[in-house]
Amino acid sequence: MAGNFSFDQLKKAVSSGEIDTVLACIVDMQGRLAGKRFLAQYFVDSAHDETHGCNYLLAADIDMEPVPGYKAASWSKGYGDFVMKPDLATLRRIPWLEKTALVICDVLDHHTHDDLPHSPRAILKKQVKRLSERGYIGYFASELEFYLFNETYDSARKKHWQSLDTASPYIGDYQIGITTKEEGVMRRLRNEME
Structure with a gap:
């Protein structure tokens, strides 16, 4: 995949000053990246093996409020840590943050x-393994499809995510004319997904 690089390449990039930060991330229950920002040299020296995170990260709602009733973590059961084990095969530079690399972590029982x-x-x-056991290979892709708003994150939150000002007056699927005014956002997304 474009952008991936090896641990040895990361070490060289850190040594030369190309990379100064490493994001060690898990995927939360809403599909978002959650994790830690490391000084890159510390990641290379130590944190590349494992780090830890609070288990509420997999028991929280979209606003990061702990949700009651989870078997793994709750106010009644208590909150503890899990292991975040970096999968170095996912190590990559990320274009949207200067001098930053990203690695996806497996979440392991502490x-x-x-x-x-x-x-x-x-x-x-587990699902990929099940496919493989049946002789299949899973192919996955995401589609660049979303709503664009003339709002900042803060202005949308202050409106309680309601009555937001959309960038287009109507749904503009496949409409070149209406989506041209969004090209400043779309061009960068396309080019940085390369």
């Missing part, structure tokens, strides 16, 4: 170091 079965990445790995 005591057994087994995959946490309810983590989104563990669920995906």
Whole structure:
């Protein structure tokens, strides 16, 4: 995949000053990246092996409020840590943050170091394995499809995510004319996905 690089390449990039930050991330229950920002040299020296995160990250709603009733973590059960194990095969430079690399982590049980079965990445790995056992290969892709608003994150939050000002007056699927005014955003997305 474009942008990937090896751990040795990361070490060289850190040494030369090309990379000064590493994001070690998990995928949360809403499909968002959650994790830690590391000084790149610390990641190379130590954190590349493992780090830790609070298990509420897989038991929170979209606003990061802990949700009651989860077996794995709750106010009644208590909150603890899980292991975030960087999968160095996912290591890549990211174009949207200067001098920054990203690595996706597996989420492991703090005591057994087994995959946490309810983590989104563990669920995906299990499904890919099931396909493989049946002689199939899973191919996945995402489509560049979303709504664009004339709002900042803060202005949208202040409106409680309602009555937001859309960039287009109507749904502009496949409409070259209406989407031309959004090209400043779309061009950068296309080019940086290369």
